[in-house]
Amino acid sequence: MTTVRIEALGQHTDTVVTVQGWVSTSRSSGKLAFVVLRDGTGLLQLVISKRDVPEEVWGRIAGLTQETSLAATGTVRAEARAPGGYEMHVTDLVVIGASTEFPIQPKEHSTQFLFEHRHLWLRSRRQVAIAKVRNEVIKAIRDFFYERGFTLVDTPILTGSIGEQAGELFATDYFDLGKAYLAQTGQLYVEAAAAALGKVYCFGPTFRAEKSKTRRHLTEFWMVEPEVAFNDSAANMRLQEDFVSYIVGRTIEARKEELKELERDTTPLERVQAPFHRISYTDAVARLNTLGSDMEWGKDLGGDDETLLAQQYDRPVFVFNYPKGVKAFYMKENPDDPRTVLNNDCLAPEGYGEIIGGSQREDDYDRLLARIHEQGLDPKAYDWYLDLRRYGTFVHSGFGLGVERTVAWICGLPHIRETIAFPRQIHRLYP
Ligand code: NSS
Numbered sequence: 001m002t003t004v005r006i007e008a009l010g011q012h013t014d015t016v017v018t019v020q021g022w023v024s025t026s027r028s029s030g031k032l033a034f035v036v037l038r039d040g041t042g043l044l045q046l047v048i049s050k051r052d053v054p055e056e057v058w059g060r061i062a063g064l065t066q067e068t069s070l071a072a073t074g075t076v077r078a079e080a081r082a083p084g085g086y087e088m089h090v091t092d093l094v095v096i097g098a099s100t101e102f103p104i105q106p107k108e109h110s111t112q113f114l115f116e117h118r119h120l121w122l123r124s125r126r127q128v129a130i131a132k133v134r135n136e137v138i139k140a141i142r143d144f145f146y147e148r149g150f151t152l153v154d155t156p157i158l159t160g161s162i163g164e165q166a167g168e169l170f171a172t173d174y175f176d177l178g179k180a181y182l183a184q185t186g187q188l189y190v191e192a193a194a195a196a197l198g199k200v201y202c203f204g205p206t207f208r209a210e211k212s213k214t215r216r217h218l219t220e221f222w223m224v225e226p227e228v229a230f231n232d233s234a235a236n237m238r239l240q241e242d243f244v245s246y247i248v249g250r251t252i253e254a255r256k257e258e259l260k261e262l263e264r265d266t267t268p269l270e271r272v273q274a275p276f277h278r279i280s281y282t283d284a285v286a287r288l289n290t291l292g293s294d295m296e297w298g299k300d301l302g303g304d305d306e307t308l309l310a311q312q313y314d315r316p317v318f319v320f321n322y323p324k325g326v327k328a329f330y331m332k333e334n335p336d337d338p339r340t341v342l343n344n345d346c347l348a349p350e351g352y353g354e355i356i357g358g359s360q361r362e363d364d365y366d367r368l369l370a371r372i373h374e375q376g377l378d379p380k381a382y383d384w385y386l387d388l389r390r391y392g393t394f395v396h397s398g399f400g401l402g403v404e405r406t407v408a409w410i411c412g413l414p415h416i417r418e419t420i421a422f423p424r425q426i427h428r429l430y431p
């Protein structure tokens with residue numbers, strides 16, 4: 001007997017096949033039973049008629065509770081009204097694994113309860129849809145860079161004290177060498193690789209011991225970080241708008257079903273096309289003040305300010321050239337206004353806030369060293385990084401896009417914790 005996945009049933013109509021999966025719902029009238037089966041590739045309605053199956057098979061119907069795993073054999077027919085578009089008229093059915101009192105029932109559960117049962121919650125239709133959107137976003141990211149001749153460079157997760165902000169590091173003992181830290185970013189390493197390969201990116205998990213309990217923060221998240229030799233800040237923003245438009249375009253095209261399952265109105269996503277809006281930090285502060293915010297020049301934009309500003313635009317907006325004081329040491333000083341740096345954030349519309357942080361890098365040895373001192377960092381730890389300015393320094397820029405924030409925005413989810421299978425938050429390390 002041929003065993004097939006539900007997604008492939010279209011090639012097996014009017015033939016007898018076996019499918020395996022888990023019971024989503026089941027109901028029986030005493031003579032006729034309907035079971036909706038789920039195998040991760042789709043849904044299939046099983047129709048079991050008492051008179052068409054041996055008595056022992058009919059005897060199993062009562063045990064087909066939610067999430068029971070089973071194998072069913074029968075003839076497949078197209079049936080437009082059935083979930084998934086096909087129906088199987090069952091001639092044999094074997095229970096693989098019973099499931100009594102599955103903890104997640106088709107009713108309201110608290111968020112706390114659902115995250116405690118995340119390993120089971122993943123099976124729900126919404127969670128499956130989110131996982132598939134995430135998979136598409138990641139594939140789009142890799143394709144975008146591959147098509148444009150970028151080389152993927154895998155950067156270390158165990159690092160010396162190198163990163164964004166000293167206070168937000170996870171540390172672990174590292175043999176005779178003292179502490180190792182989980183990477184907050186791969187950026188400094190891809191800067192080195194950019195001098196070898198021209199256009200590079202890294203893509204992996206990054207870690208921040210931030211005590212931020214917001215809907216936009218995880219302690220472990222995935223970030224993709226391209227770095228391009230000879231790109232200045234303006235070219236960096238052009239790359240970002242092409243990149244984000246590509247990801248969104250691909251996902252709304254390829255994941256229509258999943259976005260429908262998530263009840264995402266894709267109209268605002270269809271507008272996500274280059275060019276994006278651009279506003280300088282200084283103008284943004286003035287704009288925010290006219291909108292009623294008490295934002296002061298010199299401070300970083302908070303989540304509320306980002307939301308308020310982004311609401312003024314119909315597509316993503318770049319806020320560029322922030323004050324030096326609120327940004328990382330490696331950003332290049334703005335020659336036209338040394339109080340600021342040549343950087344940008346990209347704010348997503350509809351209240352989703354910052355999805356990208358990027359900048360042109362300080363390529364001047366002396367200025368970079370001065371910034372390292374100013375920020376109280378240990379110059380010895382950055383000696384290799386300074387080498388990039390000693391040996392053939394070059395204008396270069398790059399950025400980091402957070403995968404979870406991007407997926408939350410595309411799916412229309414209020415919180416990023418559902419965008420990753422097993423989210424790590426300050427108060428959650430299990431399952
Ligand atoms: O801190 S960033 O703004 N920038 C960097 O790490 C640079 N080293 C990137 C680069 O230029 N190569 O983080 C970049 C993005 C940010 O816009 C968010 O989308 C995401 O990473 N991000 C986060 N996502 C989830 N949780 C947390 N805690 C988080 N922090 C940043």
